Amino acid sequence: MSEPTTDVIQGTLDMLILKTLSLEPMHGFGIARRIEQISRGVFKVNPGSLLTAFQRLERASLLDAEWRQTESGRRAKYYSLTRAGRKQLDVERTSWSRRAAAVARLLKAEA
Amino acid sequence: MSLWRQLMHGFRALAHRAAADKDVSDEVLHYLEQATRAHVANGLSLPAAERAARLEVGNLTVAREDVRSSGWEHKVETFVGDVRFGARRLRSTPAFTLIAVLTLALGIGGATAIFSAVNPILLQSLPYPAAERLVEVVETGSGGGRSNGTFGMYHELAARLRSFEALAVMKPWQPTGENIDEPRFEGQQVSAAYFRVLGVAPAIGRDFASLDDQAGSPNVIILSDALWRRRFAADPGVIGRSVRLNDSQYTVIAVMSAGFENVLAPLADVWTPLQYDMSEGRAWGHHLRTIGRIKPGVGLDAASAEVGAAGTSILKDLRPATYDEATTLSAASLHDEFTRAIKPALLVILGAVAMVLVIACVNVANLLIARGVQRRGEFALRAALGASQGRLVRQLLTESLLLAVIGGAVGMAVAAISVKALVALSPADLPRASAIRVDRSVLLFGLLVSTVIGAVFGAFPALEAARSDPHQALKEGTSRLTGGHRRTRGMLVVGEVALATMLLVASGLLLRSLQQLFSVPVGFGSSGVLTMQVQTVGPRFSDADETTRYFAEIAEAVRTVPGVASVGLTSQLPLSGDRDEYGARFAATATQPEQTFSVFRYAVSPGYLETMQIPLRQGRTFTAQDDAGAPRVAIVSASLARRRFENRDPVGERLMVGSTGPFTIVGVVGDVKQVSLARDEPDAVYLPTPQWPFIDRTLSLVVRARGDQPPVTASIREAIWSRDRSQPILRVASMDHLLASSAAERRFALVLFEVFGVAALLLASAGIYGVLAGSVAERTREIGVRTALGASRSSIVSLVIRQGMLLTVIGTTIGLAGALAFSQVMVSMLFGITRLDPTTYASVTLLLLTVSAVACSVPAWRATRVDPAITLRAE
Numbered sequence: 001m002s003e004p005t006t007d008v009i010q011g012t013l014d015m016l017i018l019k020t021l022s023l024e025p026m027h028g029f030g031i032a033r034r035i036e037q038i039s040r041g042v043f044k045v046n047p048g049s050l051l052t053a054f055q056r057l058e059r060a061s062l063l064d065a066e067w068r069q070t071e072s073g074r075r076a077k078y079y080s081l082t083r084a085g086r087k088q089l090d091v092e093r094t095s096w097s098r099r100a101a102a103v104a105r106l107l108k109a110e111a
Numbered sequence: 112m113s114l115w116r117q118l119m120h121g122f123r124a125l126a127h128r129a130a131a132d133k134d135v136s137d138e139v140l141h142y143l144e145q146a147t148r149a150h151v152a153n154g155l156s157l158p159a160a161e162r163a164a165r166l167e168v169g170n171l172t173v174a175r176e177d178v179r180s181s182g183w184e185h186k187v188e189t190f191v192g193d194v195r196f197g198a199r200r201l202r203s204t205p206a207f208t209l210i211a212v213l214t215l216a217l218g219i220g221g222a223t224a225i226f227s228a229v230n231p232i233l234l235q236s237l238p239y240p241a242a243e244r245l246v247e248v249v250e251t252g253s254g255g256g257r258s259n260g261t262f263g264m265y266h267e268l269a270a271r272l273r274s275f276e277a278l279a280v281m282k283p284w285q286p287t288g289e290n291i292d293e294p295r296f297e298g299q300q301v302s303a304a305y306f307r308v309l310g311v312a313p314a315i316g317r318d319f320a321s322l323d324d325q326a327g328s329p330n331v332i333i334l335s336d337a338l339w340r341r342r343f344a345a346d347p348g349v350i351g352r353s354v355r356l357n358d359s360q361y362t363v364i365a366v367m368s369a370g371f372e373n374v375l376a377p378l379a380d381v382w383t384p385l386q387y388d389m390s391e392g393r394a395w396g397h398h399l400r401t402i403g404r405i406k407p408g409v410g411l412d413a414a415s416a417e418v419g420a421a422g423t424s425i426l427k428d429l430r431p432a433t434y435d436e437a438t439t440l441s442a443a444s445l446h447d448e449f450t451r452a453i454k455p456a457l458l459v460i461l462g463a464v465a466m467v468l469v470i471a472c473v474n475v476a477n478l479l480i481a482r483g484v485q486r487r488g489e490f491a492l493r494a495a496l497g498a499s500q501g502r503l504v505r506q507l508l509t510e511s512l513l514l515a516v517i518g519g520a521v522g523m524a525v526a527a528i529s530v531k532a533l534v535a536l537s538p539a540d541l542p543r544a545s546a547i548r549v550d551r552s553v554l555l556f557g558l559l560v561s562t563v564i565g566a567v568f569g570a571f572p573a574l575e576a577a578r579s580d581p582h583q584a585l586k587e588g589t590s591r592l593t594g595g596h597r598r599t600r601g602m603l604v605v606g607e608v609a610l611a612t613m614l615l616v617a618s619g620l621l622l623r624s625l626q627q628l629f630s631v632p633v634g635f636g637s638s639g640v641l642t643m644q645v646q647t648v649g650p651r652f653s654d655a656d657e658t659t660r661y662f663a664e665i666a667e668a669v670r671t672v673p674g675v676a677s678v679g680l681t682s683q684l685p686l687s688g689d690r691d692e693y694g695a696r697f698a699a700t701a702t703q704p705e706q707t708f709s710v711f712r713y714a715v716s717p718g719y720l721e722t723m724q725i726p727l728r729q730g731r732t733f734t735a736q737d738d739a740g741a742p743r744v745a746i747v748s749a750s751l752a753r754r755r756f757e758n759r760d761p762v763g764e765r766l767m768v769g770s771t772g773p774f775t776i777v778g779v780v781g782d783v784k785q786v787s788l789a790r791d792e793p794d795a796v797y798l799p800t801p802q803w804p805f806i807d808r809t810l811s812l813v814v815r816a817r818g819d820q821p822p823v824t825a826s827i828r829e830a831i832w833s834r835d836r837s838q839p840i841l842r843v844a845s846m847d848h849l850l851a852s853s854a855a856e857r858r859f860a861l862v863l864f865e866v867f868g869v870a871a872l873l874l875a876s877a878g879i880y881g882v883l884a885g886s887v888a889e890r891t892r893e894i895g896v897r898t899a900l901g902a903s904r905s906s907i908v909s910l911v912i913r914q915g916m917l918l919t920v921i922g923t924t925i926g927l928a929g930a931l932a933f934s935q936v937m938v939s940m941l942f943g944i945t946r947l948d949p950t951t952y953a954s955v956t957l958l959l960l961t962v963s964a965v966a967c968s969v970p971a972w973r974a975t976r977v978d979p980a981i982t983l984r985a986e
Contacts, residue, residue: 028138029145047142047168048177051135055181059117074144075137 013045013053015096018062018081018089025066025080028054054079062088121184128188135178143168190509197510201517207482208514211475215518215564217870218471220525223549223557225464227530228537229457230553231546237446238372238546240310241404245445246411248278248401248418252435252709256792258692260401261433262387263394264440265302267425268401274409274417279305280399283376284383286356287648287839295841296338296356298381299373305382306333306367308404316350316365319384323364326388330361336369338380356381358649358837374449375400377545395433395769396805397692402445415442432770433694435707449542455939456860462933463617463867466610468560470874473607475518476568477600477878479511481885483572504573511569512562519561523549526557536862538855571599597886604878605922611868611875612926612959613933618864619951620934620941625857627943633850634783634793635685636724639816640846641824642684645831646809646839655806659739661834662800662810666716668830669814674823676815679719680800683711684811685785686853687842695747695796696767697755710751711785711795712768714803714810720746720780722815730762730778737799744802745774750793752779768796771804787853789942813846860940872958875922876966883915883970894974895982908971915967916960923959927952 020026020034032045054077057063062085070076081089124131143164150160168174179185201208236242248268250258265280272278284300299305303324312318313333323331332354334343343349353360361383373379387394405414422440450457483490490503527549534547645665652658662680670678683689693712699705713719717733728749737744745766752761765773774796782793800807814827824843831840851858887894894907934946944951 027141027145029142029149032142033145033149047139048174051138051142051174051178052181055120055178059120059182061116070141070144072144074141076141077134077138 009043012096013049014057014062015089015092016043017050017053017057017079018085018092021063021079021081022086022089025078027076027078031079057085061085117183121182121187124182125184125187132175132179135175138178139168139174189505193506193509194513196506197513200510201514204482207478211478211514212518212521214471214474214874215515215561216521216525218468219519219522219557219561219564220529221867221870222464222468222560223522223526223553224529224533225461226556227526227549227553228533228541228547229461230556231543232450232541233454233457235546237374237449241407242310242446243444244276244405244407245308245310246403246405246414246442247445247448248403249441249443249448250397250422251439251441252437256709258438258709259397259690260399261395261397261431262385262399263389263429263431264422264425265399265401266387266389266394267429268418268421268440271421271425272403272417274406274414276404276406277304277308278401278403279303279308280385280401281305281375282385282399284381285841286381286383287358287646289355295839296381297376297378298332298383299376299379300385301382302385302387308402310404311367311371313365314368314371315347316363318365319382324384324386326386328384328386330359331364331383332356332361333365333367333382334363335367335373335380336371339366372543372546374543375402377543395431397433403442405442411442411444418442432696432707432767435694435709453542453856455936456856459617459937459940460860460863462936463614463864466614467867467870467874468564470607470610470871470878472564472568473603473610474874474878474881475514476571477603477881479514479568479572480600480603481881483507484885484889507573508566508569511572512565515561515565515568519557522561523554523557526553536859538859541859571603597882597889600882600885601918604875604882604918605925607875607878608919608922608959608963609926609929611871612923612955613930614864614868614871615955615958616927616930616951617933617937618861618868619955620937620944620946620948621857621861621864623944623948623951624940624942625854625861628788628854628857629850631784631788631943633685633788634725634781635846636815637846637850639818640722641814641816641827641843642687642846642849643812643824643827643843644809644841645680645812646841648808648838652808655801656739658806658808659801662716663735664834665831666718666812668833669812669827672826672830674816674818675827676817677718677722678815679722679813680716680810681719681813682714682800682803682807682810683785684813684849685723685783686787686846686849687811687844689811690786693769693796695751695794696772698765698767698773703755706755708751708754708794710748710768711792713795713797714800714807715797716800716810719813720797722813723783724815725783726781728779728781729760730776732778732780733797733799737802739801741802743772743774744777744799746778746780746797747776748782748793748795749779750782751795752776754794766796768798774798774802788850789854811842857940857942872962875959876962879915879918879963880966880969882918883911883967884973886914887911887970887974890974891977892982894977895979898977899979899983904975907974907977911971911974912964912967915963915970919960919963923956926959927956930955 016035017031020031020038026034028047028050032047032050035043035045054063054065058065058079061082063079064082066078066080067075068078146164146167147157147160150163151157155163237245239245248260248265250260250264252258260280262280265278269278279302281299281301284298285295286298287295301319303319303321306312306318314336316333319331319333322328334349339345339349349363349366352363354363355361367373403414405411418440422438426434426436426438493503494500530547530549534544537544537547645662647658647661652661666678666680669675683691691712692709694707695710696705696707697703715733717735717737720727720732729752730746732746733744745768747761747766755761756764761776761779764776766776767773780797783795784790784793785795786792800810812827812831828840828843831838894910897907897910930952931947934941938946
């Protein structure tokens, strides 16, 4: 591994899930793997937190869930973004960009 | 929308727990499978991939639990689990549960029952629209005594007052129906605006109009809903029908609604206009109550000031003979007036029942702590297995709440029964007695009290548990214990004893007051005297001479009944609720100015003073020669004679009674209690019945038997009816009975306090017993060692007794100090003793020491039975 892995920055997990699902419906492991891959292994998602977040987002009407049968005969839960979820993603994206830019500016000023 | 989804998901999870669990579990397993597959794809062998995946996912159970505990329904589940567990625990110790539930039920039930009385009487406003604008006009004499209003004053006030919407006067009215044997109707004679002042209108028919209230108008009545249903089968056609009351025809003009509560005369079923004739001269007699409705926007103080000013100027303008010059008028909130007599007693009773409730809670808290001690091992184990302290506290609180709610539910049943007993026991004039019941607000109160006390007494053992260190507790197991909780329990018992002391002192003070009250000289001989009201009904009694003759005849007829020693008639009977006051005016002389005193006026027959055994101090009593044609004579009470004439001889002096007179004083008699045993209002004037110009159509008959037993009612009734079968006889009662019921309110308070006091004593002694028994059980080993080392039985006994008595002595001392403070609010309920009555305090102290000595003796005896061999072997 080129970079050390860390936990997802606190409070950003929901946003990362929403972003990941904005491309296509996915199951839990897929989402975890996608976050890991896109962050190039920097973020490692704890499955417990992930599944809990799903339940929370689903109840908040940001996600829809659907059970599908896998080829190995298991049930798999696929999540997709709702319209409210899409809106929420925009809100969080804007807010994150602003905050990240602010942090970046602060760090630059320090240097 | 989102909240809805939250709820729906939560409920689904709750209702289909297995399916919800399977969903979570499937999701986790699928995750695991995908992770394994990914590792295999990366080139790991299957077992290695599985291990790596599992490492990644972590503990499966933990992941599942994480998801499961994130929803709100999880909290519900924990709570349900706690309740189930708590219920199991309670079921496994039935004796503990029974005692705790009964103790709580007693406390909560008692408090709820008292609240059900306090709520409608003191807390709720009167059941009328804008009830805060209702006032009563109050007349206060020079001595601070109050008197009833007069029609004349009402008439003048109604013409002068600007800040009132309406003003009305009323007096009780008890007409006879067509059938002479049935009880009379309860009713009121009112001025036309009565219902308008209250802000209510009839359900059917029309309200009284001012024309109905004029002298000589046709007779009309309004019926209560209850009477309309009882007697007229709720027939709406009753309007316009004619009914016969008091031998005259009355036309029904309206029926009140079922919801109308007539708080000023709760039993009233019929209302008729007063139809006062101002020209008759009776207009200034004090026998009416005056109420009014203030205009919106006018304050009570302003209205009262206006009434005061108007009253003063009316008295100055008209100088009515029945008013003492110093009389002042004011307006007081009707609700306050209405609860004035009962309020102090109710508040004190409320305080007392709150104390009983606290004692009950303390007892249960004590039981819970004792149980907490036994369960210390269990909690230590649970803590060691990872239960957080918060979780344990929540468990304990759930259990105590469960206990409180069960206790509360049983308490509601206790309350429902006690409320019935309370109403049955209550003095007849308890206001709004019909509104005292267990209704929604009372249930709410009970629920609130249960919850609060569940949380409060649950907090003690919970805090104990939270404080304890699991390592320590586990090491100790359950057989040997530290004594930290003993101090808490000891303090609780001290508090309990203190409260019980206060309650017992309060009931002792009331008991002694009642004793004192009944030893007050009433001024007449009550035993062996039968009383009843005799009335004259019908057109022939509009003639004064006919009425006088009739009363003389029945007195004569009763005198001949076997066993009757003497007979008398009076216009008002002492301690019967009668109250007829007039101004007695003495004209100015060379040495003294003119003076008016408010006096009770008795129109009596010859033989009344003798029958009542009211002692003659000077002069003579009345004879048959003092008739309508003879010179007007009067007998005055000793107090009135002293007030006007000091040491001089009043016989031969003259006075006016109201506007009638002058009467020449021919005798002086002893003072009599008229209104109540506790009131000192002895000024009285006795006049011969035929010499009073406004014939009294209702008189009270007093009959003295030869022995101590009152004569047989039936034969006296027969003797009266031998003259005229159509004349009603009412209010038959022995004088002793009237005497006893005149103190009904005090007796009521006393009964309640006795019940509370005894309950408090029992609970407190159970508390002392519980603590000592627990302490002896815990110290078995110590006692065993002491015995083995040669301690004598008596030293063991004194060890235990000393511990118990120390608690009692501290508690009693605090309680006596508390009682000194508490008795301050009871002063108005006491009579003949001070609130510091030493007898009461001493006997309560003795009682408590005795009872707690008994409570100590059982554990002490048990301590002596400890066999050192067994306790030491157990080590």
